[in-house]
Amino acid sequence: MKKNNGFLFSLPVILLVLIFFVYPLFDVFRISFMEWTVIGTKKYIGFSNYLKTFQEFEFWQSLSNTLIYTIMVTPLIFIPALLAAILLKSNNTRNSILRTIFFIPCTISLVASSYIWNWLLNDSYGIFNYFFIKMGFVSEGINWFSSTWSARVIICISVAWKTFGFSMIFILAGLSSISPDIYEAAEIDGCNKKRAFFSITLPLVKPTLMLALILSIAGSFKGFDQFLIMTGGGPMRTTQPIIMYINKVAFNAYDMGRSAAISVLFLLILLFVSYQQIRLGGYYDDD
Amino acid sequence: MMTIKKKNITKEIFVYLIFIILSAIFLFPIYWTFITAFKPSAEILKYPPRLIPATCTLDQFNKLFTAGNGVFLQYIKNTVIITIGTILLVLFIIIPCSFSFALLPYKGQKIIFILVLSIIMVPFQSLLVPLYNLLTKLKLFNTKIGIILIYSTFFMPFCIFMMRNAFKQLPKAIYESALLDGAGDFMIMMKIYLPLCIPSVVSCIIYLFINGWNDFILSFIFSSSDKVRNIQVGINLFGKERFTSDWGIINTGTVIAIIPTVILFIILQKYYVQGMTTGAVKE
Amino acid sequence: MKKTFCLIIIVLMTFTNVFAQGGMEATKESKPVMLTVWDSNAGIEGVVNKFNEKMESEGRNVRAKFELIPYDQQVPKFIASLNAKTAPDIYSLDVVQYPYFISIGAFTDITDVYESMPYKNSLPKGMLPVGSKDGRVYALPYELDLSSIIYNKDMFRDAGLDPENPPQTWDEFTIACRALTKDLDGDGVTDQWAFAEVGNSGGGYMFWFMPWIWGNNGRMFDDSGNLVLNSPEVKETLQYWYDLIYKEKVVIKTSINWGSGDRYNAFVARKIAMYLGGNFNISSLQTDAPDMDFGVCLIPRNRGQNASFAGGNMIGITSQSKNVPEAKEFLKFAFSEDVLVETYAPNLALVPRADLYDNKYYKAIPQMSIFADILAASRTPVSLKYNLIYEPVLYYFQGALLDKIPVNKAVEECATEINRLIK
Incomplete structure (x- = not known):
C-alpha cells in the first residue's frame, strides 16, 4: 500500500460521522443511565430507567402497536407489489406507463399522503363515506378513526397505497436481472411457464425479495408521521407506535433519560432487522 | 385465423379497460386533493361532495399564502434552502470520500467504510435524544445549518455506496496511467472520473432532494421557529390549528408539497429508479 | 484496534467541547436592545409593531421582535430554550403552565409592574393566583379564552x-x-x-x-x-x-x-x-x-x-432576559388602554382589563355582550x-x-x- 491522499479525501465524511453519528450513538447509551429532565442536573441512576420502562403499560402497548402494524401492513404492501411486478415485467408502453402511475405516490411525503387520506375519509365531508352511504354499506358517515381496528386498517391501507410502488420497482429490478437465456434453455428442456416461475424465477429473485421485505419491515418499525397525523395515537393510544412514545417521553414529559432507555431498546430490536438489510443488500461483499 | 385475431383484440381492449379503471382508482386520492384545493371554501364543506367542482378558484391558494403574514412562503423557502444546502454539502464531501474508497486505499479504510454503512443500520429515530442534546450543545438547535448537518449525516451513506460503486466500475488502469502522466489525485477525480459518473451524481441529487423535501420528524423535532421549519411541518401546523380546521388550506398545502417531487420523478424517472434501487441487484 | 477507537472518541469529545465554547462566544449580544417576544397567539404582533413605532419616534435603540410558537409546542419549545439558554425576554404562555415554570424559577418577579398599574383591580381575579407565588407576582393575565x-x-x-x-x-x-x-x-x-x-x-x-x-x-x-x-x-x-x-x-x-x-x-x-x-x-x-x-x-x-374555564395566555418576563427594565416597559405598554383596545378588540379577542369591555368594537357585536358575565363566572385550576x-x-x-x-x-x-x- 503506497502513500496517497485517501485519508485526506475521506476526512470530512469521517468528521461528520464521528460527530453526528458515533458520538450520539454512545450518548444515547450514556443518557439512558441518567436521570435528566432537561432543566436541572443530570445524575447516573443505573438501570432504573430500563426497569421503569419495563413496568410501564404504555411501553408494551406501543411496542405491540408497532408489531401489529408491521404484521398488518407488510402483506398489504408486498402482495400487490409482487403481483404488479410479475404482471408489468415485460417492457412495453402500457407497462411503463402503469409502473410510473403506481410509483407516483412513493414520491410524495407521508405527511401529504396522510392528509390526503384523512380528507378522503372525513366523517362529515369525505367522499368515501358518501360512496359508502350511496352503496348502502352504512347509513351515516362513519368516523373511521374512532375504533381501534378500523383506524389501524385505514393507516395500513394509506401506507400501502403510498409505498407499494417502491417494493414493486425493487422486485422488478431483480426480475429484469435474470438472463432470458435461462428461460430459453428451460423451454428447450420442456419446462412449462408455471414450473419455470417456481423453479427458476422465484429462487433467482429470492435475495431481492428478501431485501425488499426487510426494507419494508424496517420502514414499518420506524413509522411515526402517518400515526401522528392520521390518529395522533388514538383512540386510547391503540395506534401509538414506539417512535411516538419515545418522542412523547422526551419532548412532552421531558424525561430524557427514560426516552433514551426506550430508544436503546428500540435500537436493539431493530438492529437484527437492519443487519439482515445490510447483509442482503450486498453492501459489504465486493473485495 | 380471423376469429383468433378478433378474440385477441377484444381481450386487449378488455385488459386496457381494466388497467385504466385500476389506475383511475389508484390516483383518485391525489385527484380529490387537487380539486379540493381549487374549490371555493363554501363548496368544500358541502354535502354531498362534488366530484367535479362547480366553480374553480384560487381562493384557497390566496388564503394559504396570506395566512400568518405569508408564513407558508417562508416554509417553502426554508425547505428549498435546507434541501439545496444538504445536496451541496453531501456532494462536496462524499465525492472525494467515495473516490478514496474506490481507488485510494489507506490503513483503516475498511473500518471507516463499515462505520459509514452502519449508519444505514441504526435508525436515526433512536438517536433523537442524543442528537437534540448535541445540537443544543453546539448551539445548532433550531438552525438551518443544524438540520443540514443531520440530514447530511443520515442521508449520505446511500450516496457514498452508490458513488463508490460507480467509481469502482471504471477501469483502474485509467487512474494509474493518469498518475504516470503526473496528474494529482484531485485532478484525476475531477477531470477524468467524475464526468464519467454523472448519472450516479444525478441519482444522488434526486435521492437527497426527495429525502430532504419529504422529511418530517427531523424538522419537527430540531426546529422551533418559522425561520427553520420545513414545508411538511408547516402543513401539519395548519392541520393541527387549535380552534379551526380549514380543509381548504390543508389540501392546498398538500398539493404544493407534492408537486415538486412528482414532477421531478416524472422528468428524471430513470435516474430516480436507479437511485432508489441501488443495492437491490448485485452486479 | 481498540486503542484507535478510544482515540477517536477522545478527539471527538474534545471537538464537541471546542465547538460548544466557540458557539457561546459568538452569541454575545450586540449593543441595541432587542426584546424577543413569544406567543402562541399572533395578535401580539400588533403590540410589538406599535412598541417599535413608539421607540423609533422617541429615538431610542430598543426594539421588540415577535415569534409565533404553535400552541402544542409552547411548552416543549420553552423547555428546549431554557435548556439552551436562549429563552425569550417576554413569553405569553398558556395560563395553566405557569405554576410549574414559576416553581422552577423560569420567570422574573414583576410585582412592581403589577403594583404600579392604576387599573390592577380590573384584571381577572380568578387568574391572578395562577401567576403568583408566595405573594409575589410573576405573570399577568393577557389574552383570555373563555x-x-x-x-x-x-x-x-x-x-x-x-x-x-x-x-x-x-x-x-x-x-x-x-x-x-x-x-x-x-x-x-x-x-x-x-x-x-x-x-x-x-x-x-x-x-x-x-x-x-x-x-x-x-x-x-x-x-x-x-x-x-x-x-x-x-x-x-x-x-x-x-x-x-x-x-x-x-x-x-x-x-x-x-x-x-x-x-x-x-x-x-x-x-x-x-x-x-x-x-x-x-x-x-x-x-x-x-x-x-x-x-x-x-x-x-x-x-x-x-x-x-378561564384559559388563554398570561404574560411574563423570563428569568433569562438580559433586558429586564426594557421588558417591564414593554409590559406596561402592552397593558395600556390604546394598545389593548386598538390591537385586540377589533379582532374580537378578549382584553384582560374588565374596565375596557364597553369599547366600541365589542358594543358593535351583540354576541360579545355576554363575555363580561362569563369572565365573572370563570376559573382556572392550579396544578x-x-x-x-x-x-x-x-x-x-x-x-x-x-x-x-x-x-x-x-x-x-x-x-x-x-x-x-x-x-
Whole structure:
C-alpha cells in the first residue's frame, strides 16, 4: 500500500460521522443511565430507567402497536407489489406507463399522503363515506378513526397505497436481472411457464425479495408521521407506535433519560432487522 | 385465423379497460386533493361532495399564502434552502470520500467504510435524544445549518455506496496511467472520473432532494421557529390549528408539497429508479 | 484496534467541547436592545409593531421582535430554550403552565409592574393566583379564552325554542337537545344534531368538560391541592355526557373523535345546533357563516353554578432576559388602554382589563355582550404538573364516551393514574 491522499479525501465524511453519528450513538447509551429532565442536573441512576420502562403499560402497548402494524401492513404492501411486478415485467408502453402511475405516490411525503387520506375519509365531508352511504354499506358517515381496528386498517391501507410502488420497482429490478437465456434453455428442456416461475424465477429473485421485505419491515418499525397525523395515537393510544412514545417521553414529559432507555431498546430490536438489510443488500461483499 | 385475431383484440381492449379503471382508482386520492384545493371554501364543506367542482378558484391558494403574514412562503423557502444546502454539502464531501474508497486505499479504510454503512443500520429515530442534546450543545438547535448537518449525516451513506460503486466500475488502469502522466489525485477525480459518473451524481441529487423535501420528524423535532421549519411541518401546523380546521388550506398545502417531487420523478424517472434501487441487484 | 477507537472518541469529545465554547462566544449580544417576544397567539404582533413605532419616534435603540410558537409546542419549545439558554425576554404562555415554570424559577418577579398599574383591580381575579407565588407576582393575565356554548338561533326558532333564552340547567339542556335533533329529509337518519361533545384532546376535556363538572359542584383539586376527581359529582357529570350520546341520542357520535376545528366546521355546515366554543370563534364565524344568526351562552349547570374555564395566555418576563427594565416597559405598554383596545378588540379577542369591555368594537357585536358575565363566572385550576393531567384525562374520559370503559371505573382509574403521575 503506497502513500496517497485517501485519508485526506475521506476526512470530512469521517468528521461528520464521528460527530453526528458515533458520538450520539454512545450518548444515547450514556443518557439512558441518567436521570435528566432537561432543566436541572443530570445524575447516573443505573438501570432504573430500563426497569421503569419495563413496568410501564404504555411501553408494551406501543411496542405491540408497532408489531401489529408491521404484521398488518407488510402483506398489504408486498402482495400487490409482487403481483404488479410479475404482471408489468415485460417492457412495453402500457407497462411503463402503469409502473410510473403506481410509483407516483412513493414520491410524495407521508405527511401529504396522510392528509390526503384523512380528507378522503372525513366523517362529515369525505367522499368515501358518501360512496359508502350511496352503496348502502352504512347509513351515516362513519368516523373511521374512532375504533381501534378500523383506524389501524385505514393507516395500513394509506401506507400501502403510498409505498407499494417502491417494493414493486425493487422486485422488478431483480426480475429484469435474470438472463432470458435461462428461460430459453428451460423451454428447450420442456419446462412449462408455471414450473419455470417456481423453479427458476422465484429462487433467482429470492435475495431481492428478501431485501425488499426487510426494507419494508424496517420502514414499518420506524413509522411515526402517518400515526401522528392520521390518529395522533388514538383512540386510547391503540395506534401509538414506539417512535411516538419515545418522542412523547422526551419532548412532552421531558424525561430524557427514560426516552433514551426506550430508544436503546428500540435500537436493539431493530438492529437484527437492519443487519439482515445490510447483509442482503450486498453492501459489504465486493473485495 | 380471423376469429383468433378478433378474440385477441377484444381481450386487449378488455385488459386496457381494466388497467385504466385500476389506475383511475389508484390516483383518485391525489385527484380529490387537487380539486379540493381549487374549490371555493363554501363548496368544500358541502354535502354531498362534488366530484367535479362547480366553480374553480384560487381562493384557497390566496388564503394559504396570506395566512400568518405569508408564513407558508417562508416554509417553502426554508425547505428549498435546507434541501439545496444538504445536496451541496453531501456532494462536496462524499465525492472525494467515495473516490478514496474506490481507488485510494489507506490503513483503516475498511473500518471507516463499515462505520459509514452502519449508519444505514441504526435508525436515526433512536438517536433523537442524543442528537437534540448535541445540537443544543453546539448551539445548532433550531438552525438551518443544524438540520443540514443531520440530514447530511443520515442521508449520505446511500450516496457514498452508490458513488463508490460507480467509481469502482471504471477501469483502474485509467487512474494509474493518469498518475504516470503526473496528474494529482484531485485532478484525476475531477477531470477524468467524475464526468464519467454523472448519472450516479444525478441519482444522488434526486435521492437527497426527495429525502430532504419529504422529511418530517427531523424538522419537527430540531426546529422551533418559522425561520427553520420545513414545508411538511408547516402543513401539519395548519392541520393541527387549535380552534379551526380549514380543509381548504390543508389540501392546498398538500398539493404544493407534492408537486415538486412528482414532477421531478416524472422528468428524471430513470435516474430516480436507479437511485432508489441501488443495492437491490448485485452486479 | 481498540486503542484507535478510544482515540477517536477522545478527539471527538474534545471537538464537541471546542465547538460548544466557540458557539457561546459568538452569541454575545450586540449593543441595541432587542426584546424577543413569544406567543402562541399572533395578535401580539400588533403590540410589538406599535412598541417599535413608539421607540423609533422617541429615538431610542430598543426594539421588540415577535415569534409565533404553535400552541402544542409552547411548552416543549420553552423547555428546549431554557435548556439552551436562549429563552425569550417576554413569553405569553398558556395560563395553566405557569405554576410549574414559576416553581422552577423560569420567570422574573414583576410585582412592581403589577403594583404600579392604576387599573390592577380590573384584571381577572380568578387568574391572578395562577401567576403568583408566595405573594409575589410573576405573570399577568393577557389574552383570555373563555369556554362557552355557541348556538344557532335559527335552529332554536325552527325547533320551537326561545333563541333569547338558551338552556341554563342540565334539564333545560336535555329538553332543548331533544327538540334540536332532527331527521330533516325523513329517511330515518338524523341529519341535524343538537350537540357535539369534546373529542380527541386532553386539553379539550379540561377546557370544555371541566366547567360541566364545576357546574355540578365537582372539582379536580381541593383548596390544598389534593386530587378530588374521584367523586360522585364527577361521575354524575360524565354519566350525563354518556347518556346524551347513548340514551338520548342527541350528540353526534363521531364527535368523540373530533378536534375543536371539526366541531366548528360542523356548526358552520349547520350539522349541529350547539357546540362548545368560545370568544375566539366569534370573528371567524362572522366570516365563515355571514348569514347565520348565532348566540353565545354559559355552559349549563346542575347542582352548582354556571362556570367557564378561564384559559388563554398570561404574560411574563423570563428569568433569562438580559433586558429586564426594557421588558417591564414593554409590559406596561402592552397593558395600556390604546394598545389593548386598538390591537385586540377589533379582532374580537378578549382584553384582560374588565374596565375596557364597553369599547366600541365589542358594543358593535351583540354576541360579545355576554363575555363580561362569563369572565365573572370563570376559573382556572392550579396544578404544578398540569401537563401530565392531559394524557389520563383523554384516555379515560374519551374511553368512557366511546363506551370502552364503564363511566365509574373510568373516573376512578383516571384519578389513580393522575395521582401516580403527579406524585
